[in-house]
Amino acid sequence: MQALPPTGVPAAQVLEEIAALRAADQPTHGGRLFAYVYDSGLADLDELTTAAHALGAPVNGLDPTAFPSLLAMENALVGAASALLGGGPGSPVVGNVTSGGTESLILAVKAARDAAGVAAPELVLPGTAHPSFVKAARYLGVRPVVVPVSPATLRPAVSAIADAITANTVLVACSAPAYPYGLVDPVAEIAEVAAERGVRCHVDACFGGWTLPYLRRLGVAVPPFDFSVPGVTSISVDLHKYAYAPKGVSVLLHRSDELRAAQYFAYADWPGYTMVNPTIASTRSGGPIAAAYATLRRLGDDGYLRLASSTWEAVRSLAAAVSTIDGLRLVAEPESTVVAFTSVDPGLDLFVLADELAERGWHTQPQLACPPGSAVAPEGLPRSIHLTVTAAVAPQVASFGPDLSAAVAAARSLGPTNVDESLLAVAAALTPDQLTLDTVAALAGGLGFSLAGGTSAPLPARRAAINTLVEAAAPAVREALFSAFLRLLQRPTYG
Numbered sequence: 001m002q003a004l005p006p007t008g009v010p011a012a013q014v015l016e017e018i019a020a021l022r023a024a025d026q027p028t029h030g031g032r033l034f035a036y037v038y039d040s041g042l043a044d045l046d047e048l049t050t051a052a053h054a055l056g057a058p059v060n061g062l063d064p065t066a067f068p069s070l071l072a073m074e075n076a077l078v079g080a081a082s083a084l085l086g087g088g089p090g091s092p093v094v095g096n097v098t099s100g101g102t103e104s105l106i107l108a109v110k111a112a113r114d115a116a117g118v119a120a121p122e123l124v125l126p127g128t129a130h131p132s133f134v135k136a137a138r139y140l141g142v143r144p145v146v147v148p149v150s151p152a153t154l155r156p157a158v159s160a161i162a163d164a165i166t167a168n169t170v171l172v173a174c175s176a177p178a179y180p181y182g183l184v185d186p187v188a189e190i191a192e193v194a195a196e197r198g199v200r201c202h203v204d205a206c207f208g209g210w211t212l213p214y215l216r217r218l219g220v221a222v223p224p225f226d227f228s229v230p231g232v233t234s235i236s237v238d239l240h241k242y243a244y245a246p247k248g249v250s251v252l253l254h255r256s257d258e259l260r261a262a263q264y265f266a267y268a269d270w271p272g273y274t275m276v277n278p279t280i281a282s283t284r285s286g287g288p289i290a291a292a293y294a295t296l297r298r299l300g301d302d303g304y305l306r307l308a309s310s311t312w313e314a315v316r317s318l319a320a321a322v323s324t325i326d327g328l329r330l331v332a333e334p335e336s337t338v339v340a341f342t343s344v345d346p347g348l349d350l351f352v353l354a355d356e357l358a359e360r361g362w363h364t365q366p367q368l369a370c371p372p373g374s375a376v377a378p379e380g381l382p383r384s385i386h387l388t389v390t391a392a393v394a395p396q397v398a399s400f401g402p403d404l405s406a407a408v409a410a411a412r413s414l415g416p417t418n419v420d421e422s423l424l425a426v427a428a429a430l431t432p433d434q435l436t437l438d439t440v441a442a443l444a445g446g447l448g449f450s451l452a453g454g455t456s457a458p459l460p461a462r463r464a465a466i467n468t469l470v471e472a473a474a475p476a477v478r479e480a481l482f483s484a485f486l487r488l489l490q491r492p493t494y495g
């Protein structure tokens with residue numbers, strides 16, 4: 001990007017500039033990126049949503065009485081989510097459209113906190129729950145109480161959740177499914193212990209809320225997780241994930257309007273307009289809402305069933321490819337649209353494997369090990385590779401097995417990442433306060449990062465050494481490191 005040009009640039013050139021910038025991005029289409037993007041693989045759907053986005057973009061969601069089109073579309077989106085998740089016609093379920101899963105979770109925690117009105121509020125959450133819950137807690141002055149997951153089931157023990165609930169607990173969280181391994185928490189049992197103590201229970205179905213009901217219809221064993229479960233008081237579901245809507249749309253549902261009430265902010269004590277907001281943002285673009293509306297209308301129930309079916313076939317096929325490889329092990333049998341695997345062969349380094357897969361055009365998401373003693377799992381959890389599987393993966397899946405075999409052979413012959421032992425020891429001994437911007441800039445330079453910005457990708461293509469080094473650091477150090485790195489990247493550019 002540039003500072004303002006002295007005179008305006010021709011439209012065609014502006015678009016060329018953006019296209020040139022986009023060239024360094026990971027491929028958002030084509031079914032070979034297993035994180036960040038949710039691709040239906042339907043090109044005509046992309047055309048439709050682009051047009052719908054443009055129709056909605058000038059409209060402001062700030063005032064639904066001025067723009068009833070947005071009110072109508074939002075209510076339709078909430079209705080569709082409610083009907084899919086155990087609400088539906090005649091039910092008291094209500095909800096709002098938010099900008100994404102994080103906003104939905106912040107608002108669920110806020111509504112619970114404000115309604116409870118306790119002095120030192122606490123949020124109980126399993127260690128596999130999304131970090132946005134912790135973000136919500138920190139933003140809202142709520143203490144997060146993390147309940148470990150058992151290494152055998154990778155889920156929290158219901159008794160541990162029950163033990164963590166105190167008089168200060170305003171909300172108990174669980175996931176359907178949790179992102180790292182795609183596993184569904186024991187929602188019915190957790191909601192029951194929350195209800196017994198008179199505490200709200202939020203089900204984070206941001207990731208899987210739009211696929212689990214369809215997977216169930218296809219015969220996959222999906223445990224109850226929605227409003228059919230007594231004690232579930234709110235549910236979040238991201239439309240910009242498995243509803244395949246363009247980014248910027250999630251839905252937060254409450255079992256009743258009474259439970260939702262504390263979510264709203266209203267203010268009249270100034271000379272301007274009376275402000276009433278259900279969400280964090282006040283001015284809201286109608287673009288994402290119109291695009292989501294178009295997506296749901298165009299795909300319809302049968303469209304989502306078809307997409308879920310091809311996605312599930314892709315999941316089974318990817319999992320089978322992993323299972324046939326000596327030295328790799330699925331973290332768990334897939335229960336939703338995630339395939340996660342780990343290495344049980346010391347000669348097969350998962351981070352090297354991720355690099356080799358990237359060289360073959362498969363962009364996976366390495367997940368760092370949790371160190372022993374962590375709140376997530378006192379025994380620790382091994383590193384893993386995460387695949388978020390979407391419908392666009394299905395046509396690609398046949399070539400994954402052979403590419404995985406080749407990548408594994410290449411990773412074995414390269415051997416484990418060779419990072420200097422003394423460097424690893426330094427990483428392990430670091431404390432967050434030692435990571436000044438200067439230290440991190442020097443470290444990044446030494447590791448081949450580019451802090452230049454512009455059209456180059458900031459990370460080198462091969463990342464095994466970086467991942468190994470970062471993994472050696474404690475989670476609090478990783479947080480400081482990544483924050484400093486982003487602060488270095490996020491600098492203004494001028495002309």
Ligand SMILES: *Cc1c(COP(=O)(O)O)cnc(C)c1O
Binds near residue numbers: 103132179205250
């Ligand atoms: C993606 C995700 C979130 C956060 O959603 P954003 O849209 O990225 O803000 C929350 N929970 C789960 C389980 C998720 O997968």
